[in-house]
Amino acid sequence: MGALERLFAVRDPFAAERTEAVFVKAMQENCRYQYRHCPEYRKILDGIGFSPSDLNSTEALGELPFLPTALFKKHHLTSMPGWRIPVKATSSGTKGQFSKVGLELGALWNGLWMVLRMAKYRKLLSLRPVNYVILGYQPHKGNDMAVMKTAFGSTFLAPALHRCYALRYENGRYTADLEHVLEHLRRYVKAGHPVRFMGFPSYTYFLLQMMEDRNVHLQLPRGSKIMLGGGWKQFYREQVDKQALYDLIRRVLGVEEENIIEFFGAVEHPILYADCPAHHFHVPVYSRVLIRDVRTLRPVPNGTPGLVNLLTPMIKATPLCSVMTDDLGVLHDGCECLCGLKTPYLEIIGRVGLKEIRTCAAGAADILKGAAP
Amino acid sequence: MILANGMIYGSEEQGKLLADLENRINATRSGAPLPAETVISALDRMAEKMEQGCFDELIPEPELREAVGFAAGMLHKDALLHRMQTELPALPAEIGRLQVRRVPLGTILHIAAGNVDALPAFSVIEGLLTGNINLLKLPQADKGLTVRFFQELLAIEPVLTDYIYVFDTPSSDLSGMQQLAACSDGIVVWGGDAAVSAVRQLASPGCKLIEWGHRLGFAYVAGNLAQTDALEALAAHIVTTRQLLCSSCQVIYLDTEDRAEVRAFGERFLPLLEAAAAKLPPDIGADAERSLRRYTAKLERLLSGKVPQDRTVLQGEGCSVTVCTDNALELSEMFGNVLVKPLPQAQLLPVLRQSKGYLQTAGLICPPEQRGALTELLIRAGVNRIMLPGEMSGTFPGEAHDGEFPLQRYTRIINILT
Numbered sequence: 017m018g019a020l021e022r023l024f025a026v027r028d029p030f031a032a033e034r035t036e037a038v039f040v041k042a043m044q045e046n047c048r049y050q051y052r053h054c055p056e057y058r059k060i061l062d063g064i065g066f067s068p069s070d071l072n073s074t075e076a077l078g079e080l081p082f083l084p085t086a087l088f089k090k091h092h093l094t095s096m097p098g099w100r101i102p103v104k105a106t107s108s109g110t111k112g113q114f115s116k117v118g119l120e121l122g123a124l125w126n127g128l129w130m131v132l133r134m135a136k137y138r139k140l141l142s143l144r145p146v147n148y149v150i151l152g153y154q155p156h157k158g159n160d161m162a163v164m165k166t167a168f169g170s171t172f173l174a175p176a177l178h179r180c181y182a183l184r185y186e187n188g189r190y191t192a193d194l195e196h197v198l199e200h201l202r203r204y205v206k207a208g209h210p211v212r213f214m215g216f217p218s219y220t221y222f223l224l225q226m227m228e229d230r231n232v233h234l235q236l237p238r239g240s241k242i243m244l245g246g247g248w249k250q251f252y253r254e255q256v257d258k259q260a261l262y263d264l265i266r267r268v269l270g271v272e273e274e275n276i277i278e279f280f281g282a283v284e285h286p287i288l289y290a291d292c293p294a295h296h297f298h299v300p301v302y303s304r305v306l307i308r309d310v311r312t313l314r315p316v317p318n319g320t321p322g323l324v325n326l327l328t329p330m331i332k333a334t335p336l337c338s339v340m341t342d343d344l345g346v347l348h349d350g351c352e353c354l355c356g357l358k359t360p361y362l363e364i365i366g367r368v369g370l371k372e373i374r375t376c377a378a379g380a381a382d383i384l385k386g387a388a389p
Numbered sequence: 390m391i392l393a394n395g396m397i398y399g400s401e402e403q404g405k406l407l408a409d410l411e412n413r414i415n416a417t418r419s420g421a422p423l424p425a426e427t428v429i430s431a432l433d434r435m436a437e438k439m440e441q442g443c444f445d446e447l448i449p450e451p452e453l454r455e456a457v458g459f460a461a462g463m464l465h466k467d468a469l470l471h472r473m474q475t476e477l478p479a480l481p482a483e484i485g486r487l488q489v490r491r492v493p494l495g496t497i498l499h500i501a502a503g504n505v506d507a508l509p510a511f512s513v514i515e516g517l518l519t520g521n522i523n524l525l526k527l528p529q530a531d532k533g534l535t536v537r538f539f540q541e542l543l544a545i546e547p548v549l550t551d552y553i554y555v556f557d558t559p560s561s562d563l564s565g566m567q568q569l570a571a572c573s574d575g576i577v578v579w580g581g582d583a584a585v586s587a588v589r590q591l592a593s594p595g596c597k598l599i600e601w602g603h604r605l606g607f608a609y610v611a612g613n614l615a616q617t618d619a620l621e622a623l624a625a626h627i628v629t630t631r632q633l634l635c636s637s638c639q640v641i642y643l644d645t646e647d648r649a650e651v652r653a654f655g656e657r658f659l660p661l662l663e664a665a666a667a668k669l670p671p672d673i674g675a676d677a678e679r680s681l682r683r684y685t686a687k688l689e690r691l692l693s694g695k696v697p698q699d700r701t702v703l704q705g706e707g708c709s710v711t712v713c714t715d716n717a718l719e720l721s722e723m724f725g726n727v728l729v730k731p732l733p734q735a736q737l738l739p740v741l742r743q744s745k746g747y748l749q750t751a752g753l754i755c756p757p758e759q760r761g762a763l764t765e766l767l768i769r770a771g772v773n774r775i776m777l778p779g780e781m782s783g784t785f786p787g788e789a790h791d792g793e794f795p796l797q798r799y800t801r802i803i804n805i806l807t
Binding site: 056059060062063064083084086087090091310311312313321322323340342344366367368369 | 672673674675676677678679680681684685688689691692694706707
């Protein structure tokens with residue numbers, strides 16, 4: 017069994033200390049694989065002067081060249097022929113700039129175990145049938161957005177009686193229809209089966225706010241859960257309102273805080289992060305987080321803010337072993353959280369500098385590159 | 390959000406509003422023209438409102454509020470009158486048998502870029518000053534400031550209602566864009582080559598195009614001992630504009646062929662740049678952005694295999710100077726990372742000509758006795774603004790824009806024979 021398989025066979029998703037050696041080994045195997053199969057990745061490692069064999073210790077994880085998410089938006093990086101990549105996901109880029117990331121069967125298999133272990137940790141696995149309210153996109157074949165896929169995937173953690181969607185696909189476009197959701201929600205409450213919400217925190221907030229404005233207060237059946245998730249970005253923006261959202265959920269749906277579970281992940285780092293009961297995102301064994309100094313890009317100790325660098329050996333089809341996000345964050349020592357988990361937890365504090373490239377000089381350069389010798 | 394007929398509509402109303410737009414425009418144009426005095430006095434009152442802080446809730450950042458104050462200064466009556474007199478000097482009432490008159494172009498579609506918050510509003514103001522009906526297509530990045538600005542303006546002067554239409558049509562909505570273009574006598578486009586090319590496709594051959602495209606700025610340093618204070622001013626300019634503007638310095642050219650001299654200059658300039666960068670307030674987000682961009686650019690170079698020939702990066706704290714051997718005008722990595730290149734006077738014109746259409750501002754540093762001749766040389770090479778090193782991105786009353794007085798382009802000259 018390779019190091020990767022051993023890593024994903026570990027039952028406790030937060031047993032980081034015990035799995036340190038196997039994580040490093042799996043990273044080295046992955047790095048070597050990418051180096052052999054992705055010509056662009058090889059160019060980068062050669063150019064920087066890093067060899068996969070250098071990746072032999074925890075410290076060396078910090079030396080491994082990382083790829084910024086911007087690179088995946090510009091280049092289609094792949095380490096496998098297309099036919100071996102059954103799942104292709106894209107980030108929900110708003111400016112027409114999005115990353116394309118492929119996942120091979122092995123990664124999906126490992127990902128399934130990861131999801132099941134995280135779901136078990138947050139007591140989401142159940143055989144009791146439930147009704148699902150998806151405050152997100154209805155699946156259809158032209159939509160590769162990862163948020164949609166994870167939302168749909170989450171409806172298999174407990175058998176689904178029915179699913180209803182806030183963003184419905186009709187006549188070739190998505191339209192938001194909260195009325196439709198509310199109608200179904202009333203029916204679900206009457207039916208008496210547990211209800212599970214899954215979706216963006218913002219939509220959840222809108223729906224519940226709308227219900228409260230109309231003085232609609234429901235008591236969801238026992239065993240109901242509210243799952244919140246989206247990209248990193250949504251997570252960061254909504255963070256300020258977190259407690260307000262929890263209070264709203266309690267008032268409007270009668271669901272207590274312990275049954276509210278938040279997730280996050282990114283297309284370029286498809287590791288499922290679920291929050292602990294204290295709503296902190298502890299780093300699971302499948303992943304490592306390095307915070308890097310904003311000027312030198314060297315790793316900094318826990319507690320210091322910097323750029324968020326995410327590492328995982330899970331995916332072979334795309335060189336995602338060390339990815340640099342454009343988020344700013346802090347990694348806190350696990351002992352600072354009262355939930356009992358020992359692995360550090362990540363707090364996102366913002367995004368890098370300018371929100372988008374707002375420059376007129378850059379535009380002129382594009383054509384000059386083509387024109388000048 | 391759409392602003393039409395003085396009212397706010399949702400984006401979904403666009404179809405209905407566009408269908409009726411030509412009729413409404415024609416009705417307005419059949420009536421009396423819009424007097425410049427009406428526009429000027431409305432803008433003057435608007436400037437007062439801005440100075441009293443009517444946009445403060447929409448603009449939380451103090452440094453941007455400062456910019457609003459600056460913008461308000463440009464809207465005051467004296468500033469506007471000065472501009473009108475400079476850009477639209479009085480015409481002789483008649484030349485021979487001909488009567489001569491300046492009138493508005495008619496209907497102008499403004500396609501604004503998102504890189505300066507106030508730009509969409511300013512473009513429309515230029516159209517109003519010249520008496521035109523203005524259709525504005527908002528940039529995607531607009532956060533509601535522009536519509537709010539015009540709501541306030543219409544509250545001050547309801548007569549302007551029929552002269553201002555704001556649409557949030559996305560550029561991808563081809564049919565919407567075509568309908569807007571079809572109503573227009575001229576299209577003003579701000580933005581990169583992609584935006585300009587897209588508008589050229591959109592406009593019918595008879596439609597006048599007014600293109601304000603992207604440009605690249607540079608500094609030219611001649612004379613053996615460039616004064617340190619001039620170089621300090623240049624360093625401050627590079628750091629404070631973050632090299633993001635058309636007028637920002639991307640490349641410092643030296644009047645030499647000697648590589649050692651270029652290197653020596655880089656070593657002399659780096660500490661000045663570092664000192665300027667150190668004066669900026671610490672900004673973790675901007676630092677992160679800069680580091681990430683530099684790193685990404687490095688990876689891009691490794692991927693393209695185009696490792697720049699003979700380039701030495703002199704890395705400073707929060708900035709860098711790259712010493713080059715080639716002489717092409719190009720975009721730097723921005724954010725305080727400037728390029729230094731050799732360009733002897735004899736080669737200046739042919740080299741800059743390769744960037745024709747993209748030249749705008751040169752910051753000139755040289756001994757006083759060379760200044761006149763070098764200024765002429767830069768002009769002949771196609772540069773439109775020759776500035777002092779610290780004021781490359783300065784704005785000045787009465788200045789031209791990319792070689793032209795914009796207001797002239799928004800008008801037409803009429804001849805009448807009776």
